[in-house]
Amino acid sequence: MDNFSFQNPTKLIFGEGQIAKIANEIPKDKKVLVIYGGGSIKRNGVYEQISAALEGHQWSEFSGIEPNPSFHTALKAVEQIKAEGVEYLLAVGGGSVADATKFIAAAACFDGDPWSILSEGARIRAALPLAVVLTLPATGSESNPNGVMTNYETQEKLAFYGRQLFPKFAVLDPTLTYSLPAKQVANGIVDAYVHTVEQYLTYPVGADLQDRFAEGILRTLVDNGPKALSEPKNYTVRANVMLSATMALNGLIGSGVPQDWATHFIGHELTALHGLDHGQTLAVILPAVMAEKREQKHEKLLQYAKEVWNISSGTESDRIDRAIDETRAFFESLGIATRLSDYGVTEQDIPAMIAALSEHKMTALGEHGDITPEVSAAILKRCL
Numbered sequence: 001m002d003n004f005s006f007q008n009p010t011k012l013i014f015g016e017g018q019i020a021k022i023a024n025e026i027p028k029d030k031k032v033l034v035i036y037g038g039g040s041i042k043r044n045g046v047y048e049q050i051s052a053a054l055e056g057h058q059w060s061e062f063s064g065i066e067p068n069p070s071f072h073t074a075l076k077a078v079e080q081i082k083a084e085g086v087e088y089l090l091a092v093g094g095g096s097v098a099d100a101t102k103f104i105a106a107a108a109c110f111d112g113d114p115w116s117i118l119s120e121g122a123r124i125r126a127a128l129p130l131a132v133v134l135t136l137p138a139t140g141s142e143s144n145p146n147g148v149m150t151n152y153e154t155q156e157k158l159a160f161y162g163r164q165l166f167p168k169f170a171v172l173d174p175t176l177t178y179s180l181p182a183k184q185v186a187n188g189i190v191d192a193y194v195h196t197v198e199q200y201l202t203y204p205v206g207a208d209l210q211d212r213f214a215e216g217i218l219r220t221l222v223d224n225g226p227k228a229l230s231e232p233k234n235y236t237v238r239a240n241v242m243l244s245a246t247m248a249l250n251g252l253i254g255s256g257v258p259q260d261w262a263t264h265f266i267g268h269e270l271t272a273l274h275g276l277d278h279g280q281t282l283a284v285i286l287p288a289v290m291a292e293k294r295e296q297k298h299e300k301l302l303q304y305a306k307e308v309w310n311i312s313s314g315t316e317s318d319r320i321d322r323a324i325d326e327t328r329a330f331f332e333s334l335g336i337a338t339r340l341s342d343y344g345v346t347e348q349d350i351p352a353m354i355a356a357l358s359e360h361k362m363t364a365l366g367e368h369g370d371i372t373p374e375v376s377a378a379i380l381k382r383c384l
């Protein structure tokens, strides 16, 4: 097992009706800005629950955060914060709203041009306190210090990080997810699945417990994913999906193990240039990464085949083929297409994606740093 430090300060408040608890978590003397997206919270009753919970607080709101949140929209929220003297941010939504709120929290305290946080990875030294009421289980953003923002003028989707950006608390109420469209439920399950795979499917380092945690999350998603679609109001199913998504990217399973993340970084270019949903990009790219890197990932692929898909007979090569097929079939069973051609992306589009990866210094991806632009091109060809 590799050395590691692990600290996750986000308090998780889990279960039906837990929005009411936010009143005790946010100091009464802080001016709060509630940040949300395109309005789903106005249609599903979440906004009313937030309003009721914040009755004793002074608060205002900022809406219109897009899926794949816009850097320029976030700057408008920063202006409002400065004008109103806001001191605490409450994100109500999915990963996009959570990520944008983190960026806003950092940009509001940043000396200099906030674009440099994304373009150069400029260090975040301070941020407003923030918390999340999660409505879409997927990204893990509700209890991690990461975010991803998009500059629609330059067609760039770039990640950022700051240890001050851990939410103070996250409300995880599975009933808030009942109103999700099937496509978003499926995207979220794929995202949580791929987060887990990217911290697991590398090479063995004797991290038995992290492996069992990861396999537990993957199996929970395989068991509950289809039911989340066929029984949308099954509380137990939604609860299992929600907790899995949070645990998949809160730092725990990634402690002391090698990590990959090539699927995510290639996926960001696919979203930036072709507008695919984040989950869709992952469903397309992961099977191709598994196939392209099957030699380097050989031992873990066999373990994955056995522990997640109960495949333990046949030649090693056959077992790996079947595990990759099962992975693709699982994503497709959720209604997510797994080929670039399904989204109208062709071989002619690959050079621009490779150029963007190079531009963003994504030239040594994967757990061995050996996914060069040439290898990324080979991966994308496998996705056609």
Ligand code: NZQ
Residues within 6 Å of the ligand: 036, 037, 038, 039, 040, 041, 044, 065, 066, 067, 068, 069, 093, 094, 095, 096, 097, 099, 135, 136, 137, 138, 139, 140, 141, 144, 146, 147, 148, 176, 177, 178, 179, 180, 181, 184, 187, 188, 191, 249, 264, 278
């Ligand atoms: O904007 P509203 O109206 O709220 O609608 C949203 C949005 O259209 C809707 N929605 C959310 N909750 C709902 C709901 N509709 C009905 N009922 C509900 N309860 O769903 C749509 C998608 O929301 P979004 O927040 O974009 O989805 P997701 O949570 O999948 O977030 C994706 C973003 O997170 C980033 C992705 O790159 C992408 O930008 N990621 C963030 C990560 C992190 N911070 O650690 C890691 C991930 O790998 C990922 O990159």
Ligand code: ZN
Residues within 6 Å of the ligand: 139, 191, 195, 264, 278
């Ligand atoms: Zn993701």
